[in-house]
Amino acid sequence: MSTIQPIAGELEPHPDVALVEQVRGGDVSAYDTLVRKYDRQIFRIAQHITQNREDAEDVMQDAFLKAYEKLDQFQGNSKFYTWLVRIAVNESLMRLRKRRTGKMVSIDEDIQTDEGSVPRDLADWAPDPEQNYGQAELAEILRKTIQGLPQGFRIVFVLRDVEGLSTEETAETLGLSIPAVKSRLLRARLQLRERLSRYFHRKKGVEK
């Protein structure tokens, strides 16, 4: 039985530690390396949360600048990447709050729990269902589907499954308990699966 492993989780000293030390020692070009290493991920996370391209651009800049300013506060007991993601998540939520003119925005928003419910849509998927769509069409389906998830589920799914943070790192980043992360991840995975079934289910009488 194949399994999907978290991407993160290694125990040896991370190469980012040396880069962070170089930046602290005044070598700005080492920061350039860190920005290039993580800019795509930070931009993606910001887009997933704000769902707005201009906001994501601002968040990316602000997150990297804030991390640079606060580098002395980075303890090194978490990974630089996890620490950076936490800054980006906070910046993204602040940006959303601003856009919604002061309305409170948190990762607890819109959470409805229906623990233990068995998925309704039973249809199996066609083999390699994504092959039935063009690249742009598929990206649109995936965007639309994930945007429909409640915010608190979406962030957990993105950090844990798309960006590869561990359950513990996701919990730490979002200030949630580990059981809360696990529960949201399950709901997120099942809801996405059910929503994607509309596009990917095996058509009756059609063998693909």
Added chain:
Amino acid sequence: MTCSEFLALLDDLIDDSVAPETRAELQRHLRGCEHCEVTLNTTRKTIEIYRSHEIYDLPPGLRERLHAAIMARCKKGC
């Protein structure tokens, strides 16, 4: 094992964090339950699809512009 009990352990099974005896129980349930087998396979596929497809790309031009802006401010001490 009921479908609800299976579902409660679905994430642990996907993430390979179940004890061997629990795994054996889950596999026993799967052999007799098409519903859960479909749920497991399609949930796994859901994760794989989101992992392997870039839905918010950062175009090279924009990337360079943002990068230059960040580094210019860092060099000035922010």
